[in-house]
Structures are given as structure tokens and as C-alpha cells.
Amino acid sequence: MSRWWPVSVRRSTALSAALLSVIVLALGWLGTRQFVSAQLTRNAVNTTLTDLDRMADAYRAASLGGGRTPLAPAGLTGDSAFEVVADSGRTVVRSTELRRLDPAWTPLPPAPAGAPADWTTTTRVTLRPGAHPQWREYRTYTVLGRVVDDVPAGLMEPLGREGHTLDAGLRGAGPASHHRLTLYRFVPPWDTLRTLKMFDDMMAFFVPLAVLLTAAVAWFAAGRALRPVEAIRRELAEVSRRQFGRRVPVPRSRDEIARLARTTNTTLDRLQHAHDQQERFVADASHELRSPLANLRAGLEVALAHAGRADWPAVAHRSLCDVRRLQRITADLLQLAVNPAEIPAPSGVVDLADVVREQVAERSLEPGGPAVRSVTDAPAPVRGEPVQLERLLRNLLDNAVRHAHSTVTVQLGRLPGEIVLEVLDDGPGIPAPDRERVFDRFARLDDARTRDAGGSGLGLTLARDIATRHGGTLHVADSDTGARLVARLPWAGGTGGDGALA
Structure with a gap:
């Protein structure tokens, strides 16, 4: 086990629960954030696509009036970033916001020659504020594009205009010619970023709180669960050679700890029975063996003390009887000492x-x-x-x-x-x-x-x-x-x- 990992079961349980909650919550945080970001981005793209269609419809409606019908606002606001590009590659009109976000902005390319009337495109561009690279606008944007055919020159002149609407700086007169325009609309990321920032702030507060609560609950739950185990340990520590009568407390629950306590008490019962049986066996065996050994020794000592008058055949006969009895007792003890489970x-x-x-x-x-x-x-x-x-x-x-x-x-x-x-x-x-x-x-x-x-x-x-x-x-x-x-x-x-x- 690593040195930094706690030895205590209670501490290791709390630490494991905390680490697991960190992993689960972190994965949930990242997964949920990715899902929310994708959903918000998809909604922003759909909204921008609708605004782009309004821009195209405004040009088509004005074109039906021969260039004398004014361009509709098309839902553009001061924060809208857009650009209209002619086939020559020059900018017809672009938003003031776009120039502010990137002073060195170069026009986006027009649609390819021969592009169908329903041509659309999705590209990504990076706006560079220049002197302020730390600005939040210094990022990559998604840009949607669409073409509009047969736009009168009166809806385009002069080229290179800037403003908040399509008709900003428009003269309203021009040669009787028609052109194809490519409309670009930037997808605003602000709602997505604002929502994600709020989500990150909320998770940054609740994730540590949830980890601490999980660790605390695991700490107290492990302590409560291990309380009977500690009681069992204390009782087992008190069991000694002369105290086999002690028994561990059995909790009222029906879980694994209660079964452990019952099994421990059963084992202690067997140990006490074996201990008592061993003590009786040792005491009785020593008493049984002492008698024939004492008789054998006494007979031989008396015979040796009076070697000339001893009846040696009778001494040998008595000694042989004592030896046979010792053999019977020893054989019986060996027979009883064999574990029945070991005998086939x-x-x-x-x-x-x-x-x-x-x-x-x-x-x-x-x-x-x-x-x-x-x-x-x-x-x-x-x-x-x-x-x-x-x-x-x-x-x-x-x-x-x-x-x-x-x-x-x-x-x-x-x-x-x-x-x-x-x-x-x-x-x-x-x-x-x-x-x-x-x-x-x-x-x-x-x-x-x-x-x-x-x-x-x-x-x-x-x-x-x-x-x-x-x-x-x-x-x-x-x-x-x-x-x-x-x-x-x-x-x-x-x-x-x-x-x-x-």
C-alpha cells in the first residue's frame, strides 16, 4: 500500500468516497458542460440562420421594386456582426461592430462562381482586436454565408460602407445593372458564454461542497458500521488463556457484521471446549501415566537395592505388565489424537x-x-x-x-x-x-x-x-x-x- 494512503479503514473509506465523488462530479461537470455548450451553440446557429434569411429576403424584396424600395432593417442591431461582399471581392457593407472587433479586417471571399441560388456555407474566422489581445472578442467565430442574385446596383452603391443596417450610407441610385451578393452573418457567442460562465460558477461552488458532504457521510457511516467491529476487537483482545468464557456482542442488525459476531462466538465456543478438553486430557493423562511409571520405578529401585535377594523373574513380570499398560495407554491416546476428518x-x-x-x-x-x-x-x-x-x-x-x-x-x-x-x-x-x-x-x-x-x-x-x-x-x-x-x-x-x- 502507498505511504500516502491511510491505514485506517474509516479514513480510507472517506478518502475513497471523496476521490470517487471528485471523479464522478468532474466527469459529470465536463459532460454536462459539453452538452449545454452544444445545445446553446446549435440554438445560436439556428437563430443566426434565421437572421441571415431575413437579410436575404430584404434584398430580394427591395430588388423586386427595381432598387427604389428601401431595404428592411432585417432584424439587425448594434451588436450584430455581418458583411455583404460583391463578386468582385469588395465589401458592399459591413457592420461597425466588425471593424471594432478587428481593425485590420479583410473581406471574406465571395461565393464561388456558378454557385446555385440556395448556396450556403459555414466557416470559422478569428477576430483580432490588436492592441487588446486579452479581450473576450479575441476568439474564433462561426460565420454563416448565403448568396442573393439579381441585386440592383442601386442597393449596393457606394461600396465599402459601414453601419448597423444594410442601407447605411446607401445613395439609392446607380447604373441599371444587377449583381450577385454574398451575405455573411456572424454567430454571436455571448449567450452561450454567459450561460457556461454561470454554469461553471455554480459547479465550482457545489462540487467541492458535494465532495465534502460525501466524505463526511462516508466518515460517519464507516464509523457507525465499524463500531460493532471495534467492540468485537476489544472483546477478542480481552480473551486470554484463562478467559475463554468471554463473548463478543452481537449487533441487532442482520448484516455481515452480525454474522461475523455470531461466527466469532461460535469459534470461541469451540476454542473454549477444546481448551477445557485439553486441560482435562492433560491432567487425566498425566495422572494415568504417573501410576504405572511410579510402580515400574519403585519395583526396579527395590529390586536393585536388594539385588541379591530379589526375585528377578517376578520383578521382570511386574515390570512387563506396567510397560504393557503404558503401551495400551499410549496407543489409545494416539488413536484418539487422530483427527477423524483426516481418516478416509x-x-x-x-x-x-x-x-x-x-x-x-x-x-x-x-x-x-x-x-x-x-x-x-x-x-x-x-x-x-x-x-x-x-x-x-x-x-x-x-x-x-x-x-x-x-x-x-x-x-x-x-x-x-x-x-x-x-x-x-x-x-x-x-x-x-x-x-x-x-x-x-x-x-x-x-x-x-x-x-x-x-x-x-x-x-x-x-x-x-x-x-x-x-x-x-x-x-x-x-x-x-x-x-x-x-x-x-x-x-x-x-x-x-x-x-x-x-
Whole structure:
């Protein structure tokens, strides 16, 4: 941006409006002046042409009387500039005004030989006052010409006369001969110049006034329009790391600034949510990682302090358990840290019934713990990644096994357009107020339980995240006994039909 251009939006708006008004008004001034000048000049030419016709008619009327009829005034006044020229090139009569305007005036040329009776011409001549070049008459004039035939010599003699009328200094007698005369009449520019001068004076007053008014209106309008923006800026300046609760004021108008304010508040809501979530995540993650790291360090320090009496296989086993738990927590955190928008939609088709059978069979091989059984009647094709769907079911089973008394049941059914996966246990269940909180990161309903006995607090969070990324849902449903977690995934087998849950 140029150095002379103001940085302020309000000042730049006012300056832009002023410059635009100057350009528009200047162009309008010049265009209107040109139009008015052309119209006035055309009117002056038409009026002069009418006066020239009167001069010709005066000569024709006098010629019909054989030169004995006097010449009519023909509408000539003291300000009229005219000249009558004979075919010889000599001036018959000219106006005194013409001599005054140009003391060194030379006669205009006569009409060409053989010119028709209706011959007319338009030419331009420059009058030079001589000693006073600054006079307004020192200019170029438009001159109209016309011929008159068979004019008696009595209406011409003597030649070279000057006056305000055609018969000024006329003797009224002469030889019985007829001549052709060329009549010239100057178009007076005074009315046009006077009107244009008045127009220029008026525009010279109103154009600067209009520019100032336009700049002032633009200044105040921009200030009024930017007032909400300034309020938004002040509120945003107050938003800091500990003040995400502030919101910008939304003006009552429905313009772009109001939409900007609403969008800004929406963005601040997302920032506050992300900030709160990050703080909870950092606090919970640090707490979760501190426990296995502390156990690992304490076990190794005790073993090293009593190296001769330490049961190193048991120490290695406990350390390995802590490392595995750290790996699970780290893997879960990495999984949750991935932006769902960056992951392409799953394209493969997986039979969820096979996943259920494999997971249930794997659980049945583990000694101790509640019994795990499945109820599946038909194939359940869904679009997804096999590893992710296995992890979803594994996390649901881990949660159910951890809280069940004796039995965990996996049911798989089909509803119109979707596959329904249910995992039920006969444990204490999940209270209704906590059915959404269990999906929060590191959420625990039994805080008295030790971390080794419980999970990492990320299993259900990951399960819902996987279901969401596969276009489905995961929620806690009502159950007569224990907890009942229901996952719904889009069916990949076509239009879909109804299938009752087993």
C-alpha cells in the first residue's frame, strides 16, 4: 500500500468516497458542460440562420421594386456582426461592430462562381482586436454565408460602407445593372458564454461542497458500521488463556457484521471446549501415566537395592505388565489424537458376525472370569476396517468382563439399513446420569478401585470413536440387569430388511 494512503479503514473509506465523488462530479461537470455548450451553440446557429434569411429576403424584396424600395432593417442591431461582399471581392457593407472587433479586417471571399441560388456555407474566422489581445472578442467565430442574385446596383452603391443596417450610407441610385451578393452573418457567442460562465460558477461552488458532504457521510457511516467491529476487537483482545468464557456482542442488525459476531462466538465456543478438553486430557493423562511409571520405578529401585535377594523373574513380570499398560495407554491416546476428518471413509466390507465369533472364542479360552457367549443368526456385513471393528468389540468385552458377575452376552441383529451389536453383562450396571460420562476420557464410576484392577479409562471412549468413524453410534441402553451397550453400524448389504434381535 502507498505511504500516502491511510491505514485506517474509516479514513480510507472517506478518502475513497471523496476521490470517487471528485471523479464522478468532474466527469459529470465536463459532460454536462459539453452538452449545454452544444445545445446553446446549435440554438445560436439556428437563430443566426434565421437572421441571415431575413437579410436575404430584404434584398430580394427591395430588388423586386427595381432598387427604389428601401431595404428592411432585417432584424439587425448594434451588436450584430455581418458583411455583404460583391463578386468582385469588395465589401458592399459591413457592420461597425466588425471593424471594432478587428481593425485590420479583410473581406471574406465571395461565393464561388456558378454557385446555385440556395448556396450556403459555414466557416470559422478569428477576430483580432490588436492592441487588446486579452479581450473576450479575441476568439474564433462561426460565420454563416448565403448568396442573393439579381441585386440592383442601386442597393449596393457606394461600396465599402459601414453601419448597423444594410442601407447605411446607401445613395439609392446607380447604373441599371444587377449583381450577385454574398451575405455573411456572424454567430454571436455571448449567450452561450454567459450561460457556461454561470454554469461553471455554480459547479465550482457545489462540487467541492458535494465532495465534502460525501466524505463526511462516508466518515460517519464507516464509523457507525465499524463500531460493532471495534467492540468485537476489544472483546477478542480481552480473551486470554484463562478467559475463554468471554463473548463478543452481537449487533441487532442482520448484516455481515452480525454474522461475523455470531461466527466469532461460535469459534470461541469451540476454542473454549477444546481448551477445557485439553486441560482435562492433560491432567487425566498425566495422572494415568504417573501410576504405572511410579510402580515400574519403585519395583526396579527395590529390586536393585536388594539385588541379591530379589526375585528377578517376578520383578521382570511386574515390570512387563506396567510397560504393557503404558503401551495400551499410549496407543489409545494416539488413536484418539487422530483427527477423524483426516481418516478416509472405510471402503472394505467386514462380516461383523465373524468378528463376534472370533472374539467370543478367544475369550472362552481364557481361564477364570465370567462366561462369554454370543447370539448370531445371519451374516452382518458392514463397511469398515477389520482391525478397528475387532478393537471396538474387544473394548466392549473388556468393559463387560471387568464388571460382570458371571455372564457376558454378545447379540448381533439387523434392523432396516443397519446392524445392531449389543454387549450385555450381569454386573451392577450403569446409572442413568452416568451413561454419557462413561464415554469421556479416563472416566471411572468406581474411583476406589485400583488402577491395576481397572482399565485405562479409554476403552469406551475409543469404542465410540471407532463407531462414529464407521458412520455409526454407540450408547448405553436400558437393561433389566447389568449394563447394555448398543452399537449401530450401517448395513453394507443393499437396501436392508428387518431382522429381529436374538
